[in-house]
Amino acid sequence: MSADELKSALNRLRRAQGQLAGVIRMIEEGRDCEDVVTQLAAVSRALDRAGFSIIATGLQQCMTSDDPQVRDSAQMRARLEKLFLSLA
Known part of the structure; x- marks a missing residue:
């Protein structure tokens, strides 16, 4: 993975981490269920x-x-396909 690709992936994961922290905070604060689920979907x-x-x-x-x-x-293709499908 190139440095740019790594940086992009890490940024996406950090953003998700921040969103998840927000969801946890919302639950702790007793926020509306619909709002929590919307953020969890994000x-x-x-x-x-x-x-x-x-x-x-x-x-x-x-x-x-x-x-x-x-x-x-074929083994590599099968591994990548399995990884891809695990996200579907």
Whole structure:
């Protein structure tokens, strides 16, 4: 993962972490259930986007690898597919 890709993924995860802290605070304050669930859904989407970004980077690295064993490996494709589907 390049430095820019790593920075982007970490920023997404930190944003989700901040959103989750906000959800916890809302629950502790006894905020309205609908508001809490709305924010929790936002956290979930942020985590999904971070995960998809990380997997997309892995796919790109495999597809552009100079090593044919990495690029053409059925095992590697299966692992990446499993990771991708785990987020679906």
